[in-house]
Amino acid sequence: MIPVSTSTRRRLSEAPLLVAATGGVPSRRPVWFMRQAGRSLPEYREVRAGVGMLASCFDPELLCEITMQPVRRHRVDAAILFSDIVVPLKAAGIDLDIVSGVGPVVANPVRGRADVRALPRLRREEVGAIVDGVRLLLDALGETPLIGFAGAPFTLASYLVEGGPSRHHERTKAMMLGDPESWHELLGVLTDITVEFLRAQLSAGVDAVQLFDSWAGALSLAQYREFVLPHSERVFAEIADAGVPRIHFGVGTGELLGAMAEAGADVVGVDWRVPLTAAVRRVGPGKALQGNLDPAVLFAGPDVIDREVRRIAREADEAITLGATGHIFNLGHGVVPDTDPGVLTATVELIHSLPTPL
Numbered sequence: 001m002i003p004v005s006t007s008t009r010r011r012l013s014e015a016p017l018l019v020a021a022t023g024g025v026p027s028r029r030p031v032w033f034m035r036q037a038g039r040s041l042p043e044y045r046e047v048r049a050g051v052g053m054l055a056s057c058f059d060p061e062l063l064c065e066i067t068m069q070p071v072r073r074h075r076v077d078a079a080i081l082f083s084d085i086v087v088p089l090k091a092a093g094i095d096l097d098i099v100s101g102v103g104p105v106v107a108n109p110v111r112g113r114a115d116v117r118a119l120p121r122l123r124r125e126e127v128g129a130i131v132d133g134v135r136l137l138l139d140a141l142g143e144t145p146l147i148g149f150a151g152a153p154f155t156l157a158s159y160l161v162e163g164g165p166s167r168h169h170e171r172t173k174a175m176m177l178g179d180p181e182s183w184h185e186l187l188g189v190l191t192d193i194t195v196e197f198l199r200a201q202l203s204a205g206v207d208a209v210q211l212f213d214s215w216a217g218a219l220s221l222a223q224y225r226e227f228v229l230p231h232s233e234r235v236f237a238e239i240a241d242a243g244v245p246r247i248h249f250g251v252g253t254g255e256l257l258g259a260m261a262e263a264g265a266d267v268v269g270v271d272w273r274v275p276l277t278a279a280v281r282r283v284g285p286g287k288a289l290q291g292n293l294d295p296a297v298l299f300a301g302p303d304v305i306d307r308e309v310r311r312i313a314r315e316a317d318e319a320i321t322l323g324a325t326g327h328i329f330n331l332g333h334g335v336v337p338d339t340d341p342g343v344l345t346a347t348v349e350l351i352h353s354l355p356t357p358l
Helices: 016-021 042-048 053-057 060-074 087-092 113-117 124-141 153-162 170-178 180-204 221-227 229-238 254-262 276-283 295-299 302-321 341-353
Strands: 096-099 103-106 146-151 208-213 246-250 267-269 288-293 327-331
Touching: 016 208, 016 327, 042 060, 053 060, 053 087, 053 096, 060 124, 060 341, 087 124, 087 153, 087 180, 103 153, 113 180, 124 146, 124 180, 146 180, 153 170, 153 180, 153 208, 153 229, 170 180, 170 221, 180 208, 180 221, 180 229, 208 229, 221 229, 221 254, 229 246, 229 254, 246 254, 254 267, 254 276, 276 288, 276 302, 288 295, 288 302, 295 302, 295 341, 302 327, 302 341
Parallel strands: 146 208, 208 246, 246 267, 267 288, 288 327
Antiparallel strands: 096 103
8 A cells, every 4th residue: 555645734733623523722713614615615516507416526626625615705714625425436437426415326226245245446547626625625624624524434335235325224234234244345435435535635634534434323333343333444554654644424323423433533423312421431431522512503693692502611611620632623514505604703703712622
């Protein structure tokens, strides 16, 4: 394996997000929002008019512009690369599309060993447009860190096996439990794809990475440990030489937090269902936490937002006394499309006004 080049990486030793992620005391509470670039912003809807989602992800200039929009508007402490979980699958040559109102739809779902063995691998040059977008962003962002993005192998597998989004993941679980050899072979392929996608971003200069396991919350702890953890662990191990903070996040994963922490990330994301003080006990000491304002709170008015933001800040401070190495403020999932952008900006200002934990 070729080591990740660090020659293009910026030196952002004072950036609050990177300081918090690596155990230091930041100059202010860092905050960014999952899905901060997207349909909540009128400028996003304007530049995306008539342009498909996947086309946007593979257009370096558009990718750069969309990624920059929330940084300009909200003054968040990080940009996250505008992308989609299925981008590396599309780049590798898998026949899929993102259908409006539905999500990713796979033309030929994976249902057995032969389908697994027919899957293509990802070559670095196939994500050259994303690499070019990263380089444009590094020039535009100044002192703001850029977080790279990838979907975790389990979530990618779920889309491939189900053929699209699923509520119950019944086909995925049937393959996982009924044909474990094919399952592990599938996740091995998807781990290779995920690692290659992340290493391409890291070589281009991203300052941190987040691995999204959107559907892992559908699993029991025993299922996660046997069928998912070894593959997520390999993702984090194979990008460790880049020396950047690694963040791991899943939705509805409160019962999995301890196992997800074992996968090797430096920062564990927490959704809104679990208080940070409980999360640190599940995760264990020595890792930073990220989260965990309920996205719906942003619709409840300024008094409620103020109360909930301050509550989470207090919980974060207590979590640090219990062994967490830091806290990055975020939502417990992504920004809801109908969220008022002005509310997001005001929430960032409120978070920045709060004293940092010592």
